[in-house]
């Protein structure tokens with residue numbers, strides 16, 4: 034197996050990968066051990082700016098990581114094998130004296146993760162030539178806070194990889210996401226140049242968290258992700274599926290609807306299907322002028338022998354944790370005349386997150402939904 038490069042270790046650190054995953058990656062970088070070279074690199078990423086710049090503000094995470102690196106290196110130290118780099122002990126001692134930040138964290142319960150999408154070899158962002166996209170996300174330490182919408186779920190990573198690997202499907206399209214959570218998918222849509230992005234969530238605290246993430250990446254000055262969509266075309270909206278009205282949804286008329294990990298609560302599914310079916314059944318008004326830029330791009334609508342030039346499609350990424358719940362979703366979709374195609378294999382995106390050992394890409398399915406009549 035090819036050794037991951039040290040830059041992967043930096044990305045894993047910034048994404049706050051679980052310490053055990055970080056240690057596995059560090060060992061792979063060193064060819065089976067956390068060699069002094071790898072330890073020095075870890076020291077460098079921890080000491081030189083990445084922590085102090087606020088990218089990783091959780092000192093208990095760093096302390097835990099340092100401890101595991103030291104224990105791992107000590108356990109492999111023998112006469113002529115790996116030695117522990119002194120600076121690691123010094124840094125560990127330093128982090129042992131930093132309780133105040135953690136007290137603050139207990140109150141705030143917030144962390145910042147930076148998700149680095151690394152374009153695989155042979156792939157790059159055609160318009161900018163960029164080799165990576167880094168998205169900064171404020172998340173909660175409590176997985177269930179904000180009705181699950183303040184954490185990053187694997188389906189949104191998969192859907193983001195799909196968007197980045199098929200930019201032509203989304204650029205110059207009006208994209209509308211349901212259950213957007215932290216706003217990762219929306220940032221990727223803005224990055225590939227969707228003409229308009231509406232992100233929605235039914236949970237108020239998720240919505241507030243999402244809005245600050247969009248500020249950070251797409252809307253504020255000096256934003257990191259360098260998105261192509263104009264800031265005034267990006268919106269975060271409160272949309273609980275139970276209370277969304279037909280006229281409100283019909284007025285939206287998006288080209289593409291997206292959702293990541295939204296199929297899990299049987300009580301919400303009839304409402305979710307109702308929202309999806311209204312959005313999917315509403316035909317988009319196409320402007321008359323043939324020289325209209327949006328119209329031109331719509332003629333290229335989905336370059337994969339697609340016959341639905343004027344009707345919207347939906348892309349839903351989902352980890353199926355409970356088949357009964359998922360089958361219920363399929364039944365409701367069929368009753369609503371929605372056609373669902375599993376495109377996981379045919380459209381599987383390449384791996385943009387090779388450093389993220391905690392992310393099980395194989396668990397995610399990708400579905401394409403359309404109105405079948």
Ligand SMILES: C[S@@+](CC[C@H](N)C(=O)[O-])C[C@H]1O[C@@H](n2cnc3c(N)ncnc32)[C@H](O)[C@@H]1O
Pocket residue numbers: 179180181182183184185186187188189190211212213214215233234235236239272273274275292293294295301304
């Ligand atoms: C498991 S999280 C997924 C979040 C995000 N899409 C991701 O993959 O990281 C489910 C999201 O759906 C939202 N949600 C759940 N039920 C909802 C409802 N009835 N109406 C609107 N949003 C809802 C939650 O607030 C949460 O943000």
